[in-house]
Amino acid sequence: MKKIGLHEIRKEFFDFFREKEHLVAPSFSLVPQNDKSLLLIGAGMAPLKKYFTGEQTPPNKRMATCQKCIRTGDIDNVGKTDRHATFFEMLGNFSFGDYFKKEATAWAWEFLTERMEIDKEDLWVTIYLEDDEAFEIWNKEVGVPSERIVRLGKEDNFWELEVGPSGPCSEIYVDRGEKHGCGSPNCKPGCECDRFIEVWNLVFTQFDKDENGVYHPLPNPNIDTGMGLERITCVMEETKTIFDTEAVKEIRRKVEEIAKVIYGNDPKKDISIRVITDHSRAMTFLVSDGVLPSNEGRGYVLRRLIRRAARHGKLLGIEEAFLSQVVDVVINSWQIEYSELKTREDQIKKIIKAEEDKFQETIHQGISILEEYINEMKLSNETILSGEKAFKLYDTYGFPLDLTKEILEEKNLKVDEEEFNINMEEQRNRARKARDEGDSGWSTGSDQDIFKGLDTIFRGYEKTNIVAEITGLFSNNQKVKELNAEEEGIIILNESPFYGESGGQVGDTGIIESPDFKAIVLDTKHSKGDHLIHIVRIVDGVAKVGDRVIADVDDNRRNSIRRNHSATHLLHRALKDILGEHVNQAGSVVMPNRLRFDFTHFEAVTPEELKKIEEIVNSKILEALEVVTIETSLKNAQEMGVVGLFEDKYKDEVRVLKMGEYSRELCGGTHVLNTGNIGLFKILSESSIASGVRRIEAITGEGVYEYMNHMEENIEQLSNILKTNKSNLLEKVKTLAEEIKEKEREIESLKSKMASSIADEILSSKVIIEGVSLITYKVDNLDMNSLRNLGDEIRNRLGSGVVVLASVKEDKLSFVGMVTKDIVEKGIHAGNIIKEVAMRTGGGGGGRPDMAQAGGKDITKADEALSVVPDLIKKQIK
Known part of the structure; x- marks a missing residue:
């Protein structure tokens, strides 16, 4: 048997199946793609499921992968046993209607016996008890003796779902020797002892099981195999557990x-x-x-x-x-x-x-409190912690229930989870109530009663102009029979085309009128009781309850809102495409003039990523995808793989917004009929608004046109100011920038010369400290480069000694220190001097023994900082 490790086994597996004409694909993400039935990928075949069902065409009829997998069903046992793990890698070779049992068994045997060099005498196989075909292949063609072929029942060697593809399995086992066994002379695969370890499972998917449990042969049967990489590594390295590999x-x-x-x-x-x-x-x-x-x-x-x-x-x-x-x-x-x-x-x-730092903040206090609870339980001979106390740990101290359960289990104690869940639900109800009380609504008090019975049928998905009847009028939180000219109040209709602000989309405006009055709709909202209310100002006549009216939404404004709202859905999908599936909506505001979209992401989106996102959205606009809405149950929507934003706000019946095959999301807002109606999409900014939450602001349609016109005007004005045509504008600006840099260099050079002209004055300020010549001086309006040049000149002319200069330019304080070589040998260190000087002004810096520089903060303390230099020299000199 080869002595070979985990990474080498993976490579050998890939090389082997490449030789067998398999497409070796990289591992799929742990996050299922377009499969909402799975939380995480937990098997090698899971990402390939649609190839097996025929929903998608595989890139090759033969494939091999090493798939990353996560399984959390036994997470509480991880660590307590040698065999449980949450993460593992699954080697697998797959056939989609190509080869079948003969090739799958032969190649598995060849890989293990020839590539891995496992002794054939140590290998056993199991088959489904009725699978005579598999027996014949293993025995007659592969050459496995009949006594090492074990027939097992459906529970062990048959793979199936309730309905769909299914078939018998064949597993390959390695005999680890009698020392690992139970001592029974009949010990073989299927025994509960540790002697035989299963390393490879070959699934022969040859049936289609119908709803009545009848198995129909598939015209093109498939092969799905799985071999745990960690498990085969244990065999090859002859270790007891994966933790020893x-x-x-x-x-x-x-x-x-x-x-x-x-x-x-x-x-x-x-x-x-x-x-x-x-x-x-x-x-x-x-x-x-x-x-x-x-x-x-x-x-x-x-x-x-x-x-x-x-x-x-x-x-x-x-x-x-x-x-x-x-x-x-x-x-x-x-x-x-x-x-x-x-x-x-x-x-x-x-x-x-x-995440670890966040947990560190709470764990000490949480464990301390839990230990107090445990001591109390011991004193009173209790074995179950109350759900109320467990919830207090969770709610007040951020201590997760799972951790509470785990710590209690270590002491043979339990928690009352039912009571915990009751407390959790009560908290959610309190949160909902607080949120409802904080919702934007016309009434500052409870409006459940004053609007009672005044329900409105919303017609705004189909129409923006309808005939309706006034069913309620309100002024100053009071129900009234009429509203007069110049009054502001609320109109409630039996039916309305006006969209009330919700889901991030602002409310509609427009006109409500009859032969007797005209009212401007200033805004449309939902009351706390979810009644549709039109906030209006009467501009003419008198509005009365029972009036028949024309309710007319501002179409231009509504269309702008539609474009922006539909664009947020394209943007959301594009963000997931470019940044990853972890991106989720964290809020949005859809207005007529722009859109704002907040999303979860842990770092700034790069300019290159923003460009790709913008390109994707515009490409989907240009594709003119049909936009349709489907009313269905929440359960059906979830089964359709729809992305739900803030699912807890949705009722049992939901609206699914579908944009071609590109985007499917739950949304109750108003939208364009075709993505082409959006026109254009332009990102204006991307920024951080909270830890792990980013914000994009963008415009669409007419907004982009106005933006382009504005930019064009700016370019025109710049061209006129710079006296060049628009096509040469960039080159003109580059030339000017270079000219400005050159002028700045000339200015700095002149400043250095001017500073040098006062060198005599600076040198005349020399003092002697412990036999060392010292010059400290503050010069006005020099940057660090010029100050350093001046320091070099003073040091050279001084010959022997210490020079410390300071300068303030544009509220920026700079220090430079120079020490001649002979003085360095006496123990004077420019870096230490400058560091101390800068600290006196709240700054910092340092450098070498002969030259150092630093920046200061408080420019008013420059002279004070320089005054400490003599004492520093006295301390440093040998």
């Missing part, structure tokens, strides 16, 4: 080094070492694939892994943040296959450290 052991050793402990000496500490070792790989790859710590979904998985590892660091006695040091080892080792780890190294470490 060389690649993983390198991470383990780093943990031991930081914690100053030795693995294998203390079972409890070994648990913590294994947890950190495993979780470090998982967190590194999750962040690399764009997952950010959060309180939900895959972001919560990452947060839990980081915090669990950090907590086990505390159990090992590590007080400071340390995970980024362990992550270093992961990146440096695994970059051999995943080069993106090195590319994203700074971001990976920054995100993990930020």
Whole structure:
């Protein structure tokens, strides 16, 4: 058997299947792409699912991958056992209607026996008990003796879903020897002991199972195989666990080094070492694939892994943040296959450290309080912590429930999760109430009662002009029968085309009128009770309850809002395309003249990325994609793979906005009928508004046209001022910039000459300190370069001694220090002098023994700072 490590095995696997005409594809992201049924990728075939179902055409009928995988179902057991892990890599070769059992079994055997050089006598196989075809292939063609072929039932050797592709499996086992066994003479694969270890599972997908449980043969059966890279590494390196394999052991050793402990000496500490070792790989790859710590979904998985590892660091006695040091080892080792780890190294470490630091702030206090609770429980012989106390730990101290449960379980205690969930729901209700009370609405008090029964049917998706009836009038929070000319108030209609402000989209304006009055609609909002209210000013006549009116939305304004709102959806998808799937909407405002879009991202978007994002949005506009809305249930929308923004605000029935096949999102706003109606899209700015949240401001349609006209006018004016035509403007500006630089150099040269002219005056200020000639002098209006040149001249003319000069230019204070060689030998150090001088003004700097410079802050203390130089010389001189 070859002595070969994890990274080498991966390479051997790729090389082998390239020879077998497989397309070797890089690992897919841990974040499922276009598959909302999965939180994270947990199997090698998961990213290829649509190739197996026929929904998509594979790039090649034969493929091989080494897929990154995360499984968190047994996260609580990670560390407690030798075999559980959250992160692993799955080697796999796949056939989409090409080769089948004969080739799959032959190649698996060839790889293990010839490439890995595993003794054939140590290999066993299992097959599905009814799969005689597989038996014949293994026995007659591959040459495995019948006594080493074990038939197992459906539970072990048949892969299937409730409906869809399915088929028998065949697994390859390595016999590790009697020393690992149970001693039974009938010991073989399927036994619960540790003698036989399964390394490769070959799935023969040959049936299509229907809703009645009937298996129909597939015309083009598929092959799906999986071999755990860590598991085969254990076999090749002859180690008991993955934590003893060389690649993983390198991470383990780093943990031991930081914690100053030795693995294998203390079972409890070994648990913590294994947890950190495993979780470090998982967190590194999750962040690399764009997952950010959060309180939900895959972001919560990452947060839990980081915090669990950090907590086990505390159990090992590590007080400071340390995970980024362990992550270093992961990146440096695994970059051999995943080069993106090195590319994203700074971001990976920054995100993990930020989360670890955040946890450090709460963990000490949380653990201290939990220990008090545990002591109280022991005194009263209780075994279940109240949900109220667990919630207080979570709500007040940021202590996660999972961590509370884990610490309690270590002491054979539990938590009342049902009571915890009740407290959580009560908090959510309080938050909703507080949010509702803070919502923008016409009434400052509760409007549930005053608008009761005055519901409005919204017709604004289809029309912007309808005939309706006034069902309610209000003035100064009071219900009234009429509104008179020059009065402001609220009109409620039985039906309305006016969109009320919500979802970031501003409310409509327009006109409501009848033969008896005319009202300008200043704004349209939703009351706290979700009634549609039109805030109006009566400009003529008297409006009365029961009046039949024409409700007419300002079409031009509405169309501008539509363009901007539809553009936010294209922008959201483009941000995900360029920056990664971790990008999510964090808020938006859609106005007639511009749009604002806030999104989650941990660093500034580069100019190159912004350019790509803008290009994508404009390309989708030019494609003139059809924009349609579908009313459906929230559940159906989720099954369609729709992106939901702020899902908790949506009701059971939702509107799905679909822009061609490019974007599918939940949205209740008003939109264009075709992306071509947006016209053009232009990003104006990108900035940070909070930690991990960025903001883009942009314009569309007429706004872009006006922007271009404005820029054109500016260019025209610049051309006139610079007396050149527009096509030569850039070259003219470059020429002027060079001329300005040259003039500045001339000015500085003249200043230096002027300063040199006062050299005699400066030299005349010389004093003798402990036998050393010293000159300290403040010169006006010199920059650092000119001050340094002057210092050189004074030092040269002085011959022997110390020169310290200061200058203030444009509120900027500079210091320069010069010491001749003979004085340096007496112990005088220019860098130390200048550092001390600058500190007196709140600045800093330093340098060599013979020359140093520094910047100051408080220009009023320049003279005071220079006055300390004599004392500094006295202290330094030998």
